[in-house]
Amino acid sequence: MALEQWKIADMTLTWLNGGVTHMDGGAMFGVVPKPLWERKYPFNERNQIELRTDPILIQVEGRNILVETGIGNGKFSEKAMRNFGITEEAKLEESLALLGLTADDIDDVLMTHMHFDHASGAAKWEKDTLVPMFANATFWIQEIEWEELKKPNIRSKNTYFEANWQPIAPQVKTFRETAEVVDGIQLIHTGGHSAGHCIVNIERGGEKILHMADLMPTHAHQNVLWVLAYDDYPMESIAAKQKYLLPGIEESAWFIFYHDYKYRALKWDKEGKTIEEAVLRKSGTE
Template identity: 65%
Template sequence: MEQLQIGKIKMTWLNGGVTHLDGGAMFGVVPKPLWSKKYPPNDNNQIQLRTDPILVQVDGKNILIESGIGNGKLSDKQKRNFGVTEEAKLEQSLEQLGLTADDIDIILMTHMHFDHACGLTKWEGGRLVSAFPRAQIITSQIEWDEMRQPNIRSRNTYWKENWEPIAEQVVPFEKEKEIASGVKMVHTGGHSNGHSIIIMESGGEMAIHMADLLATHAHQNVLWVMAYDDYPMTSISEKQKWIPYAIEKQAWFTFYHDAHYRALKWDEHGNIIAHIKRVQDE
């Protein structure tokens, strides 16, 4: 498992499963000859996208960023449609670190689309229950409202199976929220109306988790936004704000979906100057 330490904050990438989604949808109006150079597709024009939560340890707390695609949550048809070739192995990942699901104190949900939220619940005794029963689950109020009352477009990704069993654990916030020392969530909108990012600072270092505003390293160009984005112009303006800010601070960019990089730093010219690559499966 790859790790990144900034000051007193330790990050560890867990195994949350893998999907393969249409490259055209992931890069919107960007022509394939451009995006495919940076993130090659398979023969079905799909790109590999991890769904790997990040365990953040600080202040004696175990904090998860996102929850993966779960295990046993998707039908065979859904697995085919979403190109799922591996379901989550979160419990095994935590076990390797000497932890269990009961040790998770907080889960930060940048948004609650199915590929981020399926891991919040699990089947037990024929019913769905919370996968992390002791954790506070934090997301923006806007996201939480839409999760429970999705519109005609978003109901395809906001599923009651992912929120009903954990409703009492959810702690929504407005605008921004301090989570622990040096860790805060900031509402941005864009990918979804309630989408948030996470900023981590410790010991004079910074990491920024832009979630699906910057789903992969290949989305570095501020204009390269997904067809999945509900508010693409908001995504663009937030990328214009946060990417230069992070580069100026020499911050790490961390990823949930990227199949190649766990984290990296760019210079002001867009060159990668430091990186942590994902260890490829044998």
């Protein structure tokens, strides 16, 4: 099992194997016509696009910080596996073992939001009981997100699963606008995709790195108007992309991805037209 590692500033970033989904391309690109998005991202015979769910391990200052948790194991029925195009479940513990780590070595988990494809790896089955995957970690979750997932509405109940939040409840630390876990690594509340959606902003050693999470789940969503049909508040998504994505491109920031089939990280030119540097997924399509 190959893991992509990327050393930048004083950090090491490693993408763990969190599983893979294949979601409807039309839903993932919202109102964007297929003749436009199909030029930028491949799709299968069911019109689904490949979306990795690979958590990003950030090692810095002696801490192991995980961004997102993957789709876990044994969390979905056969019907759900088919509907969500899940062709591979998580291998988080195996990935960590390759680094000489266990799940107990994770200090912090940064959750951009708690939709099932980001949060299902937070707990695991031990016989018939769900227990925390990362027993020693603090889970950082925006307070609106935390409250909504406990009382989901008719729409959000299809993605906020009790099995993903109840086992970790004693480990959760909520915040309102920002949470800085270590110096220069910050969760920022944006809303848009969900009411409590956040991005991760990293500024260390003169480098700026942005994880836009589901505001820009893939490199093909760079256009600020290309937002998901899954977004609860699409105009907020657009505003957040204008606020963080566009200045990030102009500032030569790196962008890292949890879902992208091809890119782990990339940097565009200042006009956002050309990819100048990239970290590719080794088993992805070149």
